[in-house]
Amino acid sequence: MSDQINPFTIRTGTLADVPHLANIESAADMLFPSGRLPPDGGTYAAEDFHRAIEHGLLEIAWVAQQQAGFAVAQPDENNLHLALLAVHPEHGRRGIGRALVSHVLQMAVGAGYRQVTLTTFADIPWNAPFYRSMGFIELAAHAQTERVQQILAAEIDTGMYNRVAMAFVSADGEF
Numbered sequence: 001m002s003d004q005i006n007p008f009t010i011r012t013g014t015l016a017d018v019p020h021l022a023n024i025e026s027a028a029d030m031l032f033p034s035g036r037l038p039p040d041g042g043t044y045a046a047e048d049f050h051r052a053i054e055h056g057l058l059e060i061a062w063v064a065q066q067q068a069g070f071a072v073a074q075p076d077e078n079n080l081h082l083a084l085l086a087v088h089p090e091h092g093r094r095g096i097g098r099a100l101v102s103h104v105l106q107m108a109v110g111a112g113y114r115q116v117t118l119t120t121f122a123d124i125p126w127n128a129p130f131y132r133s134m135g136f137i138e139l140a141a142h143a144q145t146e147r148v149q150q151i152l153a154a155e156i157d158t159g160m161y162n163r164v165a166m167a168f169v170s171a172d173g174e175f
Helices: 015-029 046-054 096-111 128-133 146-157
Strands: 009-012 058-063 066-076 079-087 115-121 163-169
Touching: 009 096, 015 046, 015 066, 015 079, 046 058, 046 066, 058 096, 066 096, 079 096, 079 146, 096 115, 096 128, 115 128, 115 146, 128 163, 146 163
Parallel strands: 079 115
Antiparallel strands: 009 058, 058 066, 066 079, 115 163
């Protein structure tokens, strides 16, 4: 996928990609208002990236010869959980995040998952409102898997607030 202003491609991630992903995540995290992310400033763990790669659940966006963003997913019962989406701010607002989420949705269809879930901030424009624009809906507590509930609880424990769980539900294998 590409656009006229900033052509990009998306491919499945490899182990060679992992050392560069923390820089993208850290740069993307700088866009969040102060106090909204955990104070430790940690990034997604390398072993979790490795696990995603083993299952083909890491997608990398490239602009020219540079990594511009990524999406990492995790299996959760009959669902696929979008664990992290990050686009470097230098490449933001060009459709890369939307394309990465679309790739995760297609990955879910291909693997037979029932829905794609995620957790996000309810009030930050490039979070819940962005996902809503792609067809995600907020999940009531009774509709959340145990794993999604655990993720939300852990986020609250780290000081994050105003978080919601969302899902994109498959209708007859089509997202």
